[in-house]
Amino acid sequence: MIEIPSADRRHLLITxxxxxxxxxxxxxxLLDGQPVALVVRGSRRESPAQRVDAQLIHWENELGKRLPRPRVFDGxxxxPLCGLGADDLSWIGEHCCSVLHNAASLNFRGADRAAEPxxxxxxGVRNVLDLVQATxxxxxxxxxxxxxxxxRSGRIAENDLECGQKYGNDYERSKVEAEQLVRAASGPRTVTVYRPSIIVGDSHSGYTSTYHGLFAALRLGHTLLTRVAIGSTSGPALLGLLGIDLTACKNFVPVDWVSAVIAHAVQTPSARGQTLHLTHPEPLSMATLGALIQEAVERFSQAAAADDPDLCDEQWFAENLRTQLDVYRTYFRNDPFFDRSNLEAVAGHIPCPVLDHPTLLRMARFAIEQDFGRLAKPSTLAAKTMSVQVS
Ligand SMILES: NC(=O)c1ccc[n+]([C@@H]2O[C@H](COP(=O)([O-])OP(=O)(O)OC[C@H]3O[C@@H](n4cnc5c(N)ncnc54)[C@H](OP(=O)(O)O)[C@@H]3O)[C@@H](O)[C@H]2O)c1
Structure with missing residues (x-):
């Protein structure tokens, strides 16, 4: 039976x-007609509403249609309570019966519990849970x-959480604690958990706005290529130097698919209460990724000229690698097998796009052409996104 929330509590609150x-x-x-309200913090230059507007303009340019403007809370x-005031809480209590808590810090390292992640x-999750209770x-x-x-290695069931495992970094531990808090919370009637693997760019356009995971390794290859003489390094050699096993496999998922699955699940009452692995059925080997990084930087990065006065030597190369080494060595370890039974039951009709060579190369090209986010803001990227084609 489909439950229809009362007309005035149809909004989904998103972080x-x-x-x-x-x-x-x-x-x-928004395209599905789902009313949403957003909790967003301001940046140094823009208010929360301006930041949201810039993103919606980006989508409007890409889609060629206007999107409704959601209610934006400065939070x-x-x-405590995400910094929201009494009027905000009363609006949320009146209009929202669900929250999609997506915000997180993706800092991998941080021993200080008073800092990120x-x-x-x-x-942050405690504060969101208090907000949920209050509204x-x-x-x-x-x-x-x-x-x-x-x-952990082997088969990971979607309902597994704390199994006495060791962790690769503080981020993973912080996300386990977050899940434990959410699952133990007495406030919400249902808790649904989405667990994506490594999120990469858009499977169609290559677009991305953040550069974690795969893009961090690509950026390293790109930076090295633009600072050392051509031929000094290659993708597989770079991964080898980082201590990464080239036979290891990693699980990458395109952002458009992750979003499509979550958007479907939040609007599907029968999915409530489940935990879904949003993982790819076909992980990629590190050898494939190393070769991709090499091809992408050779095709799209500007290699250093032999007479460039800023050209760096092997010493620079080695020092840079050392500082990056530990983070990436644990990150690019072999992935276990992520069971997808719950995912198949809820969203089996939304197949994960194949991450073939042209698709990955398109993502890599986009990242390099945007200088890994240093070039332009999302609102100005629309035309560019459409034009990125890899032959
Ligand atoms: N990227 C991946 O590979 C990956 C893989 C698996 C799961 N995930 C999960 O997917 C979710 C989204 O990740 P993403 O890749 O989209 O990350 P992202 O691009 O870095 O976005 C993180 C979002 O969280 C917000 N945020 C962080 N701290 C906040 C705070 N204290 N108050 C308010 N907002 C805050 C950020 O706001 P600002 O813009 O103001 O910083 C931003 O909107 C996260 O829960 C992450 O753990 C990501």
Whole structure:
């Protein structure tokens, strides 16, 4: 039976709308006609509403149609009740019966629990749960990560969480604690958990707005190629130097698919209460990725000229690698097998796009052409996004 929320409580409250996944979620849900309200913090230059507007303009340019403007609340998860005032809470209580908590810090390292990633991912979740309690929100949708499995190997069931595993970094631990808090919460009537693997760009356009995971390795290859003489390095050699096993496989998922699945699940009452692995059925080998990085930087990066006065030597190369080494060595370990039974039952009709060579190359080209986010803001990228084609 489909439950229809009362007419005045149909809004879905979303956090993390300014991030990569969040911007797709807002787009997809608005296109579905789902009313949304957003909790967004201001940046140094823009108010929360301006940040959201810039993203919606980006989508409008790409889609060629106008999107409704959601209600935007100025909120920071690190503050009690996310820093929202009495009027905000009363509006949310009146209009929202579900929250999609997607915001998180993706800082991998941080021993200090008063700093990131703990601040947003653990204290932040407590504050969002208090907000949920204060506004009587019934359904909690939580974006976690497949890597709450830490360093486990073998088959990982979607309902597994704390199994005495070791972790690759503080981010993974913080996301486990976040899930534990959400699952133990007494406020919401249902808790649904989404666990994507490594999110990469758009499977059609190559677009991305953040450059974690795969893009961090690509950026390293790109930076090295633009600072050392051509032929000094190659993708597989780079991964080898980082201590990465080229036979290891990693699980990547395109952001448009992750968003499509979550948007469908939040609007499907029978999906409530489940945990879904949003993972790819066909992981990629590190050898494939190494070769891709090499091809992408050779085709799209500007290699250093032999007489460039800023050319760096092997010493620079080695020092740079050392500083990056530990983070990437644990990150690019072999992935376990992520069981997808719940995902198949809920969203088997939304197949994950194949991450073939042209698709990956398109993503790499987009990242390099945008200088990994240093070139332009999302609102000005629309035309560019459409024009990125890889032969
Ligand atoms: N990227 C991946 O590979 C990956 C894989 C698995 C799971 N996930 C999960 O997917 C979700 C979205 O990730 P993403 O890749 O879209 O990350 P992202 O692009 O870095 O976006 C993170 C979002 O969280 C917001 N945020 C962080 N701290 C906040 C705070 N204290 N108060 C308010 N907002 C805050 C950010 O706001 P600002 O713009 O203001 O910073 C941004 O909107 C996260 O829960 C993440 O753990 C990501």
């Amino acid at each position: 993390g709308a300014t991030g990569l996944l969040g911007s797709y979620l807002v787009r997809d849900l 920071d998860m690190t503050r 703990w601040l947003s991912n653990v204290s 009587d929100i019934e359904h909690f949708h939580h974006v976690s990560t497949a890597y709450v499995c830490g360093l």
